[in-house]
Amino acid sequence: MNSYEKKNSLEIPLPDPFYYTDSETLKILKIIHNISRKHPVNVLVSGKQGCGKSSIVRQYAAFYQKPLATFQVGILSEPGQLFGEYTLENGETRYKQFLFPEAIQTPNCVIHLEEINRPEHPKALNMLFSLLSDDREVWMDELGTLKVADGVTFFATLNEGDEYIGTELLDPALRDRFYILLMDYLPREVEKEVLTQKTGVDQNQAEAIMEAICALRGNADLAIEISTRTTLMIGEMVAAGGSLRDGIVTSLQTDKEALESILLSLQVEKGVVEKRELDYIRFAPEALEN
Numbered sequence: 223m224n225s226y227e228k229k230n231s232l233e234i235p236l237p238d239p240f241y242y243t244d245s246e247t248l249k250i251l252k253i254i255h256n257i258s259r260k261h262p263v264n265v266l267v268s269g270k271q272g273c274g275k276s277s278i279v280r281q282y283a284a285f286y287q288k289p290l291a292t293f294q295v296g297i298l299s300e301p302g303q304l305f306g307e308y309t310l311e312n313g314e315t316r317y318k319q320f321l322f323p324e325a326i327q328t329p330n331c332v333i334h335l336e337e338i339n340r341p342e343h344p345k346a347l348n349m350l351f352s353l354l355s356d357d358r359e360v361w362m363d364e365l366g367t368l369k370v371a372d373g374v375t376f377f378a379t380l381n382e383g384d385e386y387i388g389t390e391l392l393d394p395a396l397r398d399r400f401y402i403l404l405m406d407y408l409p410r411e412v413e414k415e416v417l418t419q420k421t422g423v424d425q426n427q428a429e430a431i432m433e434a435i436c437a438l439r440g441n442a443d444l445a446i447e448i449s450t451r452t453t454l455m456i457g458e459m460v461a462a463g464g465s466l467r468d469g470i471v472t473s474l475q476t477d478k479e480a481l482e483s484i485l486l487s488l489q490v491e492k493g494v495v496e497k498r499e500l501d502y503i504r505f506a507p508e509a510l511e512n
């Protein structure tokens with residue numbers, strides 16, 4: 223099965239009961255929904271890794287009861303790849319349509335294009351251009367004319383950390399066709415609330431985690447982004463019996479050396495992670511009992 227077809231179907235997602243956003247963003251999404259009732263509309267959601275971009279698209283679909291389909295633009299290597307592929311069946315070649323053409327022709331569908339700034343092949347976005355522009359249609363040999371249905375909302379998400387600036391920013395002509403929603407991490411107290419609600423850590427644990435997270439985010443020397451996803455991963459570890467140190471060690475994507483200096487700085491500055499001497503034991507049933 224081709225990876226563009228995988229696990230995708232047109233369903234209205236369930237809402238995340240603990241998703242938080244600011245009132246301005248909510249208002250804008252409401253307006254976007256109103257615009258979508260007049261004609262299809264494009265929204266670009268830009269923000270750091272793991273700040274809740276995919277979740278807000280899902281939440282929009284859930285809230286307004288629209289079917290959602292998500293497509294990875296970041297792995298496209300040729301223009302028609304989202305639409306379908308030729309397959310060999312009983313010795314005959316035939317064209318098999320993927321979910322994307324169906325999604326754009328489904329009224330009120332929310333179409334999430336992930337990592338739109340990073341297709342593997344620059345021409346891969348060509349066919350998307352006309353669907354996102356005022357024509358709202360595209361023609362192809364295999365499927366004829368495809369028209370975007372009424373009420374469709376296209377959401378494109380892109381990661382725009384400092385590291386991307388200048389190299390992989392979205393083509394201006396494409397960017398021009400979108401309303402832009404800039405997202406950032408939640409304020410500390412709200413993120414702490416999400417942390418307790420989603421992982422089940424208690425107030426003290428949540429406070430200790432947030433203290434470490436804020437120290438890491440405030441450390442300009444660190445070359446890693448600490449996302450809300452990372453916060454939640456640490457929370458899950460702690461809620462399941464791990465220490466804060468366990469959570470940090472297993473959730474930060476960095477090398478051993480950087481990790482050591484991170485732990486050291488946390489220990490020195492905040493006193494939040496205990497240092498630990500390691501003893502080595504045999505990985506056998508009795509080792510897991512205590």
Ligand SMILES: Nc1ncnc2c1ncn2[C@@H]1O[C@H](COP(=O)(O)OP(=O)(O)OP(=O)(O)O)[C@@H](O)[C@H]1O
Nearest residue numbers: 240241242270271272273274275276277416450451
């Ligand atoms: N505002 C929020 N309220 C509640 N949970 C959130 C919020 N933002 C992020 N999360 C949680 O953090 C995790 C990451 O969110 P999500 O996948 O939406 O981020 P993303 O920006 O799409 O990440 P990526 O850059 O990797 O695509 C999810 O588990 C999500 O539920």
Ligand SMILES: [Mg+2]
Nearest residue numbers: 275276277379
């Ligand atoms: Mg995402």
